[in-house]
Amino acid sequence: MLIQTQKKIASSGITSLEHYVDRRRFLKTSASALVTGSIAAGCFGTDEAEAGDPDANRIPRKKLTFEKPSDPGMRTDEELTSHKDATRYNNFYEFGTDKSDPARNSGQFQTDPWSLVVEGEVGKPGRVPLETLLAPHGLEERVYRMRCVEAWSMVIPWVGIPLGEILKRFEPTSKAKYVSFETLYDPERMPGQSRRVLDWPYREGLRMDEAMNPLAILAVGMYGETLPNQNGAPLRLVVPWKYGFKGIKSIVKIRLQEEEPATSWNVSAPREYGFYANVNPDVNHPRWSQARERRIGSFGKQPTLPFNGYADQVASLYRGMDLRRHF
Ligand SMILES: Nc1nc2c(c(=O)[nH]1)N[C@H]1C(S)=C(S)[C@@H](COP(=O)(O)O)O[C@H]1N2
Numbered sequence: 001m002l003i004q005t006q007k008k009i010a011s012s013g014i015t016s017l018e019h020y021v022d023r024r025r026f027l028k029t030s031a032s033a034l035v036t037g038s039i040a041a042g043c044f045g046t047d048e049a050e051a052g053d054p055d056a057n058r059i060p061r062k063k064l065t066f067e068k069p070s071d072p073g074m075r076t077d078e079e080l081t082s083h084k085d086a087t088r089y090n091n092f093y094e095f096g097t098d099k100s101d102p103a104r105n106s107g108q109f110q111t112d113p114w115s116l117v118v119e120g121e122v123g124k125p126g127r128v129p130l131e132t133l134l135a136p137h138g139l140e141e142r143v144y145r146m147r148c149v150e151a152w153s154m155v156i157p158w159v160g161i162p163l164g165e166i167l168k169r170f171e172p173t174s175k176a177k178y179v180s181f182e183t184l185y186d187p188e189r190m191p192g193q194s195r196r197v198l199d200w201p202y203r204e205g206l207r208m209d210e211a212m213n214p215l216a217i218l219a220v221g222m223y224g225e226t227l228p229n230q231n232g233a234p235l236r237l238v239v240p241w242k243y244g245f246k247g248i249k250s251i252v253k254i255r256l257q258e259e260e261p262a263t264s265w266n267v268s269a270p271r272e273y274g275f276y277a278n279v280n281p282d283v284n285h286p287r288w289s290q291a292r293e294r295r296i297g298s299f300g301k302q303p304t305l306p307f308n309g310y311a312d313q314v315a316s317l318y319r320g321m322d323l324r325r326h327f
């Protein structure tokens with residue numbers, strides 16, 4: 001499985017992925033190795049860092065490997081977005097609203113120690129250190145398309161754990177119909193939060209059956225390493241059939257509940273952003289047509305697919321629903 005992966009990536013001939021491919025040559029480890037520090041700290045080449053390069057003052061990432069092969073539906077063979085683009089062109093308003101701000105302003109953000117609070121409609125609520133949260137699970141790699149509502153997209157190799165596997169450990173009650181997520185609120189460490197550009201802390205949510213769909217993951221890494229801060233370290237949500245803003249970063253709290261949770265973008269601009277936000281080329285955002293998208297790193301535009309190309313896996317979740325609500 002691992003060898004096949006290397007071939008596939010090598011054959012795409014993307015030179016900026018050299019390091020990524022190198023990093024795949026590691027012994028199997030479990031998710032616990034991520035946080036017990038048993039993997040050597042690696043960084044994306046101090047040799048690569050140029051003057052003014054955000055990598056120059058970045059806290060080093062750790063190399064990751066994954067135990068569980070993921071099936072073909074979870075691994076597109078489209079060309080990967082370069083590591084550089086995926087880590088320099090970001091939306092993470094806690095560190096500024098320009099695309100280059102998160103990489104420039106998040107380098108020193110400390111994510112260790114980190115813990116997650118799980119509360120609400122669960123049999124076993126509590127605050128769990130990240131290492132305890134991850135320890136029982138094997139990491140998986142998922143190569144997903146990511147589509148932002150601003151009409152650009154990327155292809156990213158995530159490393160993570162199915163969200164449903166994690167939620168089950170907390171024993172959801174029969175009243176758990178929705179999951180609500182919250183990002184850290186700490187304006188001292190996240191300077192963008194001192195401006196009221198959004199209703200802080202950033203909050204997102206899923207319906208319980210969406211959360212249990214095997215495509216939904218909590219990611220702890222990308223390109224074979226722990227997440228860069230600008231991509232939502234140490235723990236972020238990835239739901240590839242929805243617009244990027246659903247993929248909440250740097251999560252500190254998960255709450256299971258009976259009612260549909262409030263979400264930051266919907267609270268801030270209800271005419272523009274809904275709760276479902278399933279990728280839909282037929283429903284336009286007031287400012288951006290959703291029919292086509294620009295794949296970062298390539299020229300021109302390509303058509304956007306319903307549910308971002310994951311309709312086979314998720315369309316059944318929405319049978320009988322008004323498609324307009326999908327925005
Ligand atoms: N906490 C938080 N999460 C966030 C955002 C944000 O501003 N704050 N931006 C969202 C948006 S709009 C997108 S497109 C993706 C971008 O993820 P990436 O930078 O890893 O590509 O993160 C999402 N998650």
Ligand SMILES: [Mo]
Binds near residue numbers: 091150243244
């Ligand atoms: Mo986005």
